[in-house]
Amino acid sequence: MPRAVKTKTGALAAGVPKKGSAPKRNKLYAMPEKISEGTILTDLSKAQWSIGSSIGTGGFGEIYSACRVGEKNYNYVVKCEPHGNGPLFVEMHFYMRNAKLEDIKRFQREHGLKSLGMPYMIGNGSVELKGIKHRFIVMPRYGSDISKFFLTNGRRIPEGTIYRLAIQMLDVYEFIHSCGYVHADLKAANILLGYGKDGNNQAYLVDYGLASHYTTKDFKPDPKKMHNGTIEYTSRDAHQGVPTMRADFEILGYNIIEWSGSQLPWVKNNILTVPTKVQKAKEEFMADVPNSLKTLYAKSVPGPIIEYMKYVAKLEYNETPDYENCRKIFSSALKDMKIPNSGELLFATKNKESPAPSTSRARPKLVERRSAANDTSVELCASDDDDDDVIFEEKEVVKKAPQRTLKTITKRSPKTAVSPKRAIVRGSPDVKISSKSTPKITPLRKRRSTSFSPSKAPRSSPLAKKSKPTPREAVNGKRSTPNTSASYTTRSTPVAATANINFSPAISLSTARPGKTIVNDNTTPVPRAGKTYEFNFELDVSMDANVVVNVKRKKKATANSTKGVDSTGQSSSKSSRATAQSTKRDQTPGNDKNTPVTRVKVRKLPSDDACDSPRTPAVTVKKSKRIVS
Ligand SMILES: Nc1ncnc2c1ncn2[C@@H]1O[C@H](COP(=O)(O)OP(=O)(O)OP(=O)(O)O)[C@@H](O)[C@H]1O
Structure with a gap:
């Protein structure tokens, strides 16, 4: 059944087929309602946009071409998602705070760049579609995503184009990082050519x-964000839930390796569905880059790839990477290959002509087998309420079928992202995610800090210079000076020596799915299948510790015995209020008298860590109504 999305009034809107409503493309995910061509959307600044054809689908939303009312050219796109979806909320705020056109232009001027592959937002607003509140953003329209060429070229991009793409992506990284953010999800499907x-x-x-503030303070693994990203390319830091600048570089590295025609070991070994195994494989891979790369290439490893990956492996988690010298690795290679770093990016490989770019939605179908789910799960999932208060509904999901058989995803592949954004707790009726389940980082091996020359440094030996803060860093103090903690790394060989990850057997993390973005933070409604039942339990959420959530199911209680528990454990007065409220509700017609309704507000405690992400807004937990499957 589709994800349940509640309207502002709390009415269950999705999942109740309406007469005449368009059929959902994919039953598993509550994709946005269709916007028909010609619909006029008015954004917050009162600009009006006429919707054209649909040109793309992501994991959570749909992208339409759009034109300004009164104009003829569909040079814009509208990205639209149900209001409760976390990623578009995050994306919108990222653009608002950091990527205004004038910011991008200034950056280009300062860095002498003719162009920069940084998108921006032109407008945003809300629209009600079939009774469901949706959020939309308006952006410039771009062309085809490069995953099309990669796939039609036999999973390969010409070497020169790889290096040019790498240089352009490093420019974008430099911009994003200068805003204090990381992208965390670079992949071919997220790289679009211009239009x-x-x-x-x-x-x-x-x-x-998935953009979030990076950390330069302590390296604190965050179970709420572990494995976020697209499993093939997720960095080792992201596997631990820590956003870092070096992580972005690592993600780019894995992509480059794949674009060059090699299969990443964790892809080859078919372990993508087990994030912790992928994490371990990456730790091992990065521990000895030259040898790891050798095993991937039949002939010799391309020099720039080895040099870049060696550099990435040496980066400290809180280090500002040396963009200029990394770009130099690739531009020197282009020079050697006599390929100009300008003009059209070419995707035709020697033996195969790549087709003309197109933004058509036609994509290979992706057939996937989902793992058997013969158990009872408890999930927390967000529903729509308002922008800053994400509501998590507590539901018991009973997955009846021992096996979900072949599931055909007809959305764009490999872009088709599905974010199983839930902590699924399997197994026992008394479900607990305890502090035991959080990763333990064992004492770390000290490691020599490797630094490079500052941006705009003289261009000899790219990887041999000493790092100095750039003027910008000097001003804003972004680059942290090496200190004791900074000079230790969470990386070494083998993985067991550093990241000792213990999960309770009762816990199953979001299932990783190839090519799909995973967001493991519970801020987005999740795909849901099977029946959803309401049940009684106490919920205790700790937002400030490694303990994520402690769910204890209790016996079905009468309305009188209901007790609210807040995050601070101060249950007396609040819980009596909650009891009073629930009793009141229970007396209202339509309420199940046997089901206590608990509403618990959990506010995130102020953190001293400045790297709070917009993905972790205040959280409200409330007892859900019965969901009819
Ligand atoms: N500005 C744009 N111009 C043209 N096409 C676009 C634009 N933005 C996105 N697309 C197309 O739509 C697809 C999905 O876009 P996007 O990655 O932003 O969606 P998403 O729902 O966030 O995806 P994900 O599944 O990675 O979370 C892209 O692969 C691309 O083909």
Whole structure:
């Protein structure tokens, strides 16, 4: 059944087929309602946008071409998602705070860049579609995403184009990082060529649904964010839930390796469905880059790839990477290959002509087998309420079928992202995610800090210079000076020596799915299948510790015995209020008298860590109504 999305009034809107409503493309995910061509959307600044054809589908939303009312050219896109979806909320705020057109232009001027593959937002607003509140953003329209060329070229991109793409993506990283953010989800499906004349000269990095502040303070694994990203390319830091600048570089590295025609070991070994195994494989891979790479290439490993990956492996978690020297690795290679770093990005490989770019939605179907789910799960999932208060509904999901058989995803692949954004607790009726389940980082091996020359440094030996803060860093103090904690790393060989990850057997993390973005933070409604039942339990959420959530199911209680528990454990007065409220509700017609209704507000405690992400807004937990499956 589709994800339940509640309207502002709390009415269950999705999942109740309406007469005449368009059928859902994918029953598993509550995709947005269709917007028909010609619909006029008015954004918050009162600008009006006429919706054209649908040109893309992501994991959570749909992208339409759009034109300004009164104009003829569909040079814009509207990205629309149900209001409760976390990623578009995050993306919108990222653009608002950091990526205004004038910011991008200034950055280009300061760095002498003719163009920069940084998208921006032109407008945003809300629209009610079939009774469901949706959020939309308006952006410039770009061209085809490069995963199309990669796939049609036999999973390969010409070497020169790889290096040019790498340089362009490093420019974008430098911009994003200078805003204090990381992208965390670079992949071919998120890289779009420009649109129109000369569009193919520049690639744009889209999809800021996972953007978050990076940390330069302590390396604190965060179970709520573990494994976020697209499992093939997720960095080792992201596997631990820590957003870092080096993580973005690592993600780019894995992509480059794949674009060059090699299969990443964790892809080859078919372990993508087990994030912790992928994490371990990456730790091992990065522990000895030269040898790891050797095993991937039949002939010799391309020099720039080895040099770049060696550099990434040496980066400290709180270090500002040396963009300029990394770009130099690739631009020197282009020079050697006599390929100009300008003009059209070419995707035709020697033996195969790549088709003309197109933004058509036609994509290979992805057939996937989902793992058997013969158990009872408890999930927390967000529903729509308002922008800043994400409501988590507590539901018991009973997955009846011992096996979910082949599931055909007809959305775009590999872009088709599904974010199983839930902590699924399997197994026993008394379900607990305890502090035991959080990863333990064992004492770390001290490691020599490797630093590079500052941006704009003289261009000799790219990887041999000493790092100095750039003027910008000097001003804002972004680059942290090496201190004791900074000079230790969470990385070494083998993985067991550093990241000792213990999960309670009762816990199953979000299932990783190839090519799909995973967001493991519970801020987005999740795909749900099977029946959903209401049940009684106490919920205790700790937002400030490694303990994520402690769910204890209790016996079905009468309305009188209901007791609210807040995050601070101060249950007396609040809980009596909750009891009073629930009793009141229970007396209202339509309420199940046997089901206590508990509403618990959990506010995130102020953190001293400045790297709070917009993905962790205040959280409200409330007892859900019965969901009819
Ligand atoms: N500005 C744009 N211009 C043209 N096409 C776009 C644009 N933005 C996105 N698309 C197309 O829509 C697809 C999905 O976009 P996007 O990645 O932003 O969606 P999403 O729902 O966030 O995806 P994900 O599944 O990665 O979370 C892209 O692969 C691309 O083909």
